[in-house]
Amino acid sequence: MTSREESAETLRRAGHRVTSAKLLVMEALRHAGDHLSATSVIYQVRRDAPHVSESTVYRTLGALRDSRLISETTFGHGEVAYEWLEKRPHHHLVCSQCGVVYELSDEVVIGFAKQLSDTHGFDADLQHLAVPGICLDCSRGSEVAGK
Amino acid sequence: MTSREESAETLRRAGHRVTSAKLLVMEALRHAGDHLSATSVIYQVRRDAPHVSESTVYRTLGALRDSRLISETTFGHGEVAYEWLEKRPHHHLVCSQCGVVYELSDEVVIGFAKQLSDTHGFDADLQHLAVPGICLDCSRGSEVAGK
DNA sequence: CCCTCAGATGCAACAACTTGCAAGAGCGAG
DNA sequence: CTCGCTCTTGCAAGTTGTTGCATCTGAGGG
Known part of the structure; x- marks a missing residue:
């Protein structure tokens, strides 16, 4: 099973629809294997799919966080950092x-x-x-x- | 010693200049005796002194936080809350x-x-x-x- | 009492999100 | 395969907080 298919399966299990925007966000975080700022995620996603809007990425990050698929952490007084939660x-x-x-x-x-x-x-x-x-x-x- | 004079003294000890904007922010937080959002502080301050700009309040809150005179806390995913640190x-x-x-x-x-x-x-x-x-x-x- | 200057302020532009709304698209039913 | 409900998305406008820069002012030195 490819990484994309795994992501799709995970999405379905969490009760989300499988859309390209969500998959792109998930892949970005999985492949980073580290913390990513929202801005970095937007950058990564739009590099592959320029049509995806910022608000979609923000909303997707919020949805994935609510489903406990990713974590959201505030480091100090800066941006918010997101991380894939497989570990x-x-x-x-x-x-x-x-x-x-x-x-x-x-x-x-x-x-x-x-x-x-x-x-x-x-x-x-x-x-x-x-x-x-x-x-x-x-x-x-x-x-x-x-x- | 009045509350204002105490605040002024505290400011001097922390190496700040005593300005009306800083005093107003401090008084707002002291009298609230509870958490206040940045927006509430701005509202309180401008009720007494409409000329004070928002950015001044934000900068003052940051400065007071750095001097450990107030605390800055993020509750959940909302605004930042400030509180006077006397206790x-x-x-x-x-x-x-x-x-x-x-x-x-x-x-x-x-x-x-x-x-x-x-x-x-x-x-x-x-x-x-x-x-x-x-x-x-x-x-x-x-x-x-x-x- | 006045001078000086670093620190403080106001303003406006910027950055980081959030939200309302109308259009678009999964996916289960038929 | 098609329909339609509902979740998603794009867009644009709105919040919330930050920053660059020119101006102003508190407070120590003369």
Whole structure:
């Protein structure tokens, strides 16, 4: 089964119609294998199919996010990043100083979610968390610079 | 000392100039004592001083956020919410279904931050976290509805 | 009390989305 | 194969927030 057919099947299972616009957006995110900004997705899609409008891409991204096929994350104060969700759930540590993004394994986050559930009865939906902060390199660097 | 004078003093300590625009933004957030959207802040400020431009309010909010005088939080997929930071750090549980926002004590979050520090050497900056999920009421409600 | 200048502001253009509406297109029924 | 319902899409206008630039002003130095 080709990648396109898989995508089509996934769409159907999620209750969407199979349209070229949705397939293009999905393929762009799958092949990127990384975070893509909405703008990048638009660029990728329109490179193959210039007739697809921006609003369609935005709406498709929203629909795929609602169906849990892709994740939507806000890194810092910039654009929104989208990512194909085939892998295990994972999270990110974003350094506010150097901007580097580290992957964070799910375990620590699961423990956190369990605590929220135990203490507040709140069923946290932490499918894709972005935690701001200062990475090791930067905190070392500023110590040196501070002296 | 009046509230305005306190705000002025706070501004000076943070290395800002004391201007009427900044004071108005600060007063709006202090008196609200709750989250305000950027739009609400603009409305409040311009009610007292119609000449202040939107961009000034946005820039002021950004500057105050950078100086850690106010917090900036993204609830769900809507606008950005600002809040005066006089109280202890606190966090929020946002129900994706009913939209209710619960306060979350700092303790659970501190534990989470410590884990990130221990396992990844990452100094997380969780001054104002918003956790999406489903609240107790809604998860009960959907159980009943589902039967 | 006046000068100076970096920081603050207003304005308008720009960027990043969102939405209303009419036209188009999957896909299940017949 | 055709019909028709409903989901999608394109277009254009509307929000929400950001940025470049010229002007203005708070506040320390003279």
